[in-house]
Amino acid sequence: MFYTVIFVIIFTAIISLQFKIQSTSKDYCVENSDCVASTCCHPSACVNKNYAPNCAGVFCTMECRPGTMDCDQGYCACINNKCKAIIK
Numbered sequence: 001m002f003y004t005v006i007f008v009i010i011f012t013a014i015i016s017l018q019f020k021i022q023s024t025s026k027d028y029c030v031e032n033s034d035c036v037a038s039t040c041c042h043p044s045a046c047v048n049k050n051y052a053p054n055c056a057g058v059f060c061t062m063e064c065r066p067g068t069m070d071c072d073q074g075y076c077a078c079i080n081n082k083c084k085a086i087i088k
Contacts, residue, residue, distance in 0.1 A: 035076035035083035046076035046083035
């Protein structure tokens with residue numbers, strides 16, 4: 001009985017800690033659609049869509065900068081529960 005109680009306490013603590021990390025991590029994701037560019041212009045990183053920048057009224061240059069997701073040079077993906085920029 002004692003070991004069962006200890007197991008339940010430890011299991012609950014681990015689940016709680018994991019939920020806290022997930023809910024506070026700006027790059028946590030479950031699927032690709034959770035991820036968006038982290039900046040409005042010339043993005044080279046991704047974040048969870050809940051932390052997407054407000055790009056209303058932002059004007060970017062039309063250049064295709066290397067090492068960014070400009071001009072379909074890359075995209076956001078969820079890899080190992082982290083939003084990552086995949087640069088081609």
